[in-house]
Amino acid sequence: MLEPIKKNWRILLLIVVVLGATVALFAPQFGPQTTPGENASEAQQGITNLQYGLDLAGGTRVRAPLLGYTATGVDFGGDTPVEVEEAVAAELDDTGARNVGTYVEDDARQVEVTDASVSEDQFRAAMDAAGYGYEDVRPGVTPETRNLAQEIIQGKINEAGLSGGSVQQVQSITGRYFMLVEVPGEGREDVVSLLQERGTVQIDIAYPTDNGTAVQEAVLIQDDFENIGTATQREGTTQSYVPVTVRNTATDGDQSPAAGFQQAVADRGFQSAYQTETDRCEYNQETGEIGNDNPCLLLTVDGEVVNSFGMDPGLAASMASGEWADTGSFQLTTGDFGTAETISVNLRAGALPAELDISGQGTSSTISAAQGENYKNYSLVTGILAVFAVAGMVFLRYREPAVALPMIVTALAEVYALLGFAALLSYPLELAVIAGFIAVVGTGVDDLVIIADEVMSEGEVNSRTVFDSRFRRAFWVIGAAAATTIVAMSPLMVLSLGDLSGFAIFTILGVLIGVLITRPAYGDILRRLLTIR
Incomplete structure (x- = not known):
């Protein structure tokens, strides 16, 4: 045998x-x-x-670059990435730190600007004025931003239920990177509309009342964020977090988003609810009810709660005292890195980290x-x-x-x-x-x-x-x-x-x-x- x-x-x-x-x-x-x-x-x-x-199968293919400029070989001069972003943004008119990013890998340090209204000359001038030396400035964005954009676009395609849709990064012979989006069975107008569509992302507050759980909606909306960081794992622990910064500047004489958020947190009793590290948010996403008497921050994407958070006692105290709004920075902490990445993407959902140049250098075809x-x-x-x-x-x-x-x-x-x-x-x-x-x-x-x-x-x-x-x-x-x-x-x-x-x-x-x-x-x-x- x-x-x-x-x-x-x-x-x-x-x-x-x-x-x-x-x-x-x-x-x-x-x-x-x-x-x-x-x-x-x-x-x-x-x-x-x-x-x-x-x-x-027929469908639409869109190939377009992400607008922005990246300075390579940057000397941070001992500053942290956040300090570099804030310093460069301060030298650009009408451009916040949210539109300036950094990328650090081994010895490679890059600074990018993703505001489509900023020219290469303006970006060079801002880098020089901020005092950071660099090797060169090239069109395009950093690998981190491209990866995030790819993840967000794929999420849009999946949420729309477009079977077989895909997105990948392709590189031209000149070294320029493009986002290649392919959606079988869909026309060009629908695909372009999907890519440019802005989703509704906001932070609500769920708090207990005599009649059950109530929700104060849209205490922060997407435009209120000055900067949304990437998921980061906290050293020595299993916890991860997403750093965010809320705008502390008012428009048209109104209260700044940071001050309004700070007031809402104080009014809902976060300081009295979160006094020790053991205090937790016990919001149930299925029932929409709070399991204890502690108010919770809710991250909502297109009307659906995707994450809930408690608050660090020190942060709650600084908001109650009115000091927090001066900086507007806090961290959304989770138990694992994967969840933190999802939160970062959800906060950016509907809004790409950089604009797709569909009508300029981009091309599209429909079969x-x-x-x-x-x-x-x-x-x-x-x-x-x-x-x-x-x-x-x-x-x-x-x-x-x-x-x-x-x-x-x-x-x-x-x-x-x-x-x-x-x-x-x-x-x-x-x-x-x-x-x-x-x-x-x-x-x-x-x-x-x-x-x-x-x-x-x-x-x-x-x-x-x-x-x-x-x-x-x-x-x-x-x-x-x-x-x-x-x-x-x-x-x-x-x-x-x-x-x-x-x-x-x-x-x-x-x-x-x-x-x-x-x-x-x-x-x-x-x-x-x-x-x-």
Whole structure:
């Protein structure tokens, strides 16, 4: 029993891979995940679990940079990032610290301005006036801001229930970064409107009354924040926090947001409720009731409470005394870093950290559903023609079914396995990916021809020993060609070059499947068919 398995394990491995691809392609468990309000039939595209990108399903693609400028190689001169942000913002008219950010990683220090009204010359002048030396100023924002923008845009797409929508960062040949947003099945106006839409984010106060829990709404709204920091883990503890600063300047003679928030906190009795570190907010998001008599701060996004907070005794005391409004800074503390990141994103929800330049340097394109269906049909026809063309050339070359048929079947198994991987990874199929599949068919059959020619080049194969010797010589050639292909395609896969990445990924994946699985399996098949003993 074990002897046949040992001799034919490569063929068995190919069979297992094909069966695995079948499960990934057709099993409901691997189908597209549904979003709220969407049923499974709407999410599923056809009888397989394959997902299609814009080229094959229709939809809108928007490619636009985030507006802003970044100073690189900045010398902070011993100042903290917050001090740097405030100093640079002070030198820019009508620009708050919220629109100035810093990025520190190892020895790299950068300062950015995300106010679209600030020019490069104005930013340079502000950096010089604040006394911070820098190496250069480039268009664009810091990696931290790009990552945050990507997360917020993806959140918008998910909240809108747009199945298959995605956002990624791509880099042009000049080094400029762009946000690439793809939403299948949606028109340009709807997608642009979604990207520019501003959500409703506010902080409310829930407090106990004789009739139950009451809520004082919108004690802070999104425009009241001067600065919203990123999630940070507190050293030596498991706690994380998001630092925020509320504006302490009044407009049109009204009370400043910081003073108004301070007064609301004092009126609702936070100082008497939070006197020790053990005092906690016990707000129940499901019932909307407070479990004890302590008031709570509620973070609300589009009318839904997403987080609730108590208050540090020192902060509550400073608000009760009226001192806090001078600075307007406090921290929203959570028990874990993931929650803190969510809070930071929620506070920025609906408002990107920098403006997307959709109408300027940005580009957008829309493919109708009819066009996508046509592209899908053309891709299928092209694939079938490629298979028949390859099959015809193989039969003309060998005129021997024992050699040609296994070659065709093995090549098709390779493509089938790639489709299974695409379904398993939920990778959307684009025209570039289809081109990668066709390239895999060509390179795969080339390798199989090399094997067949080498094995049959010196006449009849008398024994397994002779076959193995000839096969090893052919496999060294195939391995060297595969390594060359992988090296050549790797830059396209690593660099953010949009559709070219998909072409490179599936070409490399096809080469690896061929070298590790299908070529050895084809060798075992030929050995069984051609050897005499």
